[in-house]
Amino acid sequence: MAETPPGGGRRFGTLAIHAGQEPDPVTGAVMVPIYQTSTYVQRGVGDHKGYEYARTHNRTREALEGCIAALEGATEGIAFGSGTAAIHAILTLLDAGDHVVAGENLYGGTHRLFDQVLSRFGLTFDYVDTRDPAAVEAAIGPASKMLYVETPSNPLMRLADLEAMAGLADRAGLVLVVDNTFMTPFFQRPIDLGAQLVVHSTTKFLNGHSDMVGGVVVTKDADLAGRLRFIQNSVGAVPGPLDCWLALRGLKTLHVRMERSEASARELAAWLADHPKVGSVHYPGLSDHPQHELARHQMSGFGGVISLEFDDRDKGRRFLEALEIFQLAESLGGVESLCSHPVSMTHAAVPEAERERMGFSDRLVRLSVGIEDVLDLREDLARALEAI
Numbered sequence: 001m002a003e004t005p006p007g008g009g010r011r012f013g014t015l016a017i018h019a020g021q022e023p024d025p026v027t028g029a030v031m032v033p034i035y036q037t038s039t040y041v042q043r044g045v046g047d048h049k050g051y052e053y054a055r056t057h058n059r060t061r062e063a064l065e066g067c068i069a070a071l072e073g074a075t076e077g078i079a080f081g082s083g084t085a086a087i088h089a090i091l092t093l094l095d096a097g098d099h100v101v102a103g104e105n106l107y108g109g110t111h112r113l114f115d116q117v118l119s120r121f122g123l124t125f126d127y128v129d130t131r132d133p134a135a136v137e138a139a140i141g142p143a144s145k146m147l148y149v150e151t152p153s154n155p156l157m158r159l160a161d162l163e164a165m166a167g168l169a170d171r172a173g174l175v176l177v178v179d180n181t182f183m184t185p186f187f188q189r190p191i192d193l194g195a196q197l198v199v200h201s202t203t204k205f206l207n208g209h210s211d212m213v214g215g216v217v218v219t220k221d222a223d224l225a226g227r228l229r230f231i232q233n234s235v236g237a238v239p240g241p242l243d244c245w246l247a248l249r250g251l252k253t254l255h256v257r258m259e260r261s262e263a264s265a266r267e268l269a270a271w272l273a274d275h276p277k278v279g280s281v282h283y284p285g286l287s288d289h290p291q292h293e294l295a296r297h298q299m300s301g302f303g304g305v306i307s308l309e310f311d312d313r314d315k316g317r318r319f320l321e322a323l324e325i326f327q328l329a330e331s332l333g334g335v336e337s338l339c340s341h342p343v344s345m346t347h348a349a350v351p352e353a354e355r356e357r358m359g360f361s362d363r364l365v366r367l368s369v370g371i372e373d374v375l376d377l378r379e380d381l382a383r384a385l386e387a388i
Contacts, residue, residue, distance in 0.1 A: 012071065012186060013255045020066025021248070032063040034245045056233045060241040064248045065216065068206065071185040071251070073192055074218035076225035078232050079244065083181065083201025084109050085237040086215030088118075090177055090197055091146075092231055093224070096122025099143040103130040103160065104358050105153035107179070108347035116349070127354070130160035131291065133168060140172045147172075150179040151188075152295075155307045155342045155366040156358070157282040159291040162298055166194020175224070181205070181333070186258045187301040196221050202239075204333030205304070207250035208257050212243040257335065257371055261304030264374040268367075269306050271378060277315075277385045279363070282307040304369040305332055307342075313362045315388045316341065320365055322387035325372060325380040332368030337377055340366045 010018075021032050035058055040051040051057045065077030080086040087110055094100070102114065104127040114125050126139045130149045140147075147169045151160040162178065169176035177197045178190035184205045190198050200206055202214040219225050232238060239247075262285075269283035284295035285302030295302060310316045320328050326339040330346055340346060343355065343362040355361075369377065 015070045016067070016254050017252045019070035020063045020068075032060055032245065032248060034241045035059045036241050054241075055236045055238055058238075058241055058244070060244045060248070061239060064202075064239075064244040064251075067248060067251055068185075068200070068202075068216050069218045071254075072180070072198055072218045073185070073189050073220075074198065075220050076222070076229075077216055077218045078225065078228045079202070079239050080215040080217070080232065081237045081239050081243075082213050083107075083199070083203060083215035084113055086199050086201075086217050087179075088113060089228055089231045089235065089237070090199060090217060091118050091123065092235075093175070093227055094123055094145055097124075097143060098122075098145040099124045099126070099141060100146045100148055101125075101136060101139045101144055101174070102127050102148040103150055103153055104128055104354070105156045105158055105360065106148075106150050107154045107181075108342070108349045110150075110179070111347075111354075112349035129158075129358070130165065131158050133161065133164040136165065137168055140168070140174070144172060144174055146177060147174045148177045148179075150182070152182050152284055152303065152305070154182065155282075155305075155347070155364065156360060157284055157289075157305070157307055159284060159294050159298075161294055162190055162193035162195065169196075170194070182303050182305055183299060183301075184254060184258060186255055187262070187303060188299045191218070191220055193298060196224060202247045203331060205258065205261075206254060206333075207247040208254065208333060208335055209246070209250050210331065210334035210336065212239075212246040214239040214243050214247055258301065258304070260371040261369050262301045264371070264377060265304045265306055265369040266302060267374055268369060268378060268381065272306065272308055272381065275385060277310070277388060279309045279311050282309075282364075306367045306369065307364055308367070309361060309364045310388070311363065316363050316365045318388045319384045322384035323380055324383070325376055326367060326384075332366070334368070335371050337370035337372060338368040340368075342366050 038054045042048040069077035128135045128139045149160040176195045178195040180198050181201045198218050266285045273281040283306045326337045
């Protein structure tokens with residue numbers, strides 16, 4: 001991470017611990033309290049302290065929103081009850097008949113939301129390979145209003161050139177949305193590269209402890225922020241104060257956890273790439289990753305997620321079931337290492353034809369590298385590979 005954030009100011013680790021937060025004015029508590037209340041007493045009719053109802057305002061939630069916004073170099077954060085709720089809110093900025101150009105390799109839940117829910121309300125979607133700016137440009141039409149990308153993508157670890165995407169979106173008058181869940185603002189800041197909206201599943205690396213579910217959208221655009229707050233209040237898909245507090249707690253060690261996770265992932269990816277039983281490894285930190293130079297340009301690290309492929313599905317299944325420290329479970333980004341089979345788990349909702357078109361096979365497995373001792377993790381992988 002850079003010594004100082006763009007424009008100066010406090011550095012990342014300090015912001016992670018303090019941004020959006022002040023000691024409790026009543027007791028001086030260092031941690032923002034869990035404001036576990038549904039409503040607030042008013043001093044008189046129309047005379048309140050800025051808090052009326054917890055769906056609309058909650059001090060714990062505001063602290064979380066402010067902290068993540070500061071880390072992303074944004075001015076506004078709007079929190080939701082899950083990552084998909086946050087994505088849904090972004091898409092409801094659009095009107096029936098509007099068109100979205102989206103990356104073809106998205107989180108399976110995002111694809112399901114777009115194709116099986118939002119398309120029923122008049123939105124249309126085209127899925128393209130966002131590694132190729134020309135393909136993105138060709139998909140933009142008169143009805144296009146939004147460009148939606150994940151980078152790196154889940155689970156193929158493909159990158160979109162964010163400066164190129166921002167240029168295309170700006171020329172066509174589109175809102176550029178970037179899912180930054182895999183990288184977090186510690187390794188990638190899409191707003192600095194031209195994105196208008198950045199979305200996270202706070203469930204993952206931002207919280208980092210696998211004990212809550214949530215999502216957030218951040219932006220520097222006051223108009224978009226106001227519209228999203230209206231949607232947040234109107235729909236009410238807000239996180240509870242305990243979940244916000246847990247995510248805020250997790251943010252305080254984000255920089256430490258990401259450094260450890262990424263260092264271990266780089267070591268393990270290089271080791272796996274040389275293993276004779278592994279067919280291919282998808283990790284942008286490898287020098288032979290086809291977009292390694294782009295990763296070095298727009299990211300300050302390569303993250304803690306690795307995908308690898310075997311030469312048949314059964315080997316991948318036996319590998320996953322033989323792991324002991326890496327636990328077979330959906331999700332990622334926790335302090336504990338997890339493994340998954342995306343085709344049957346996180347991406348089961350993506351149609352088989354779509355998966356085949358993008359080269360997403362059932363032989364692929366995904367690893368989320370936690371912060372355990374890297375030698376134990378490597379030994380766990382070695383034992384599982386011996387089992388096949």
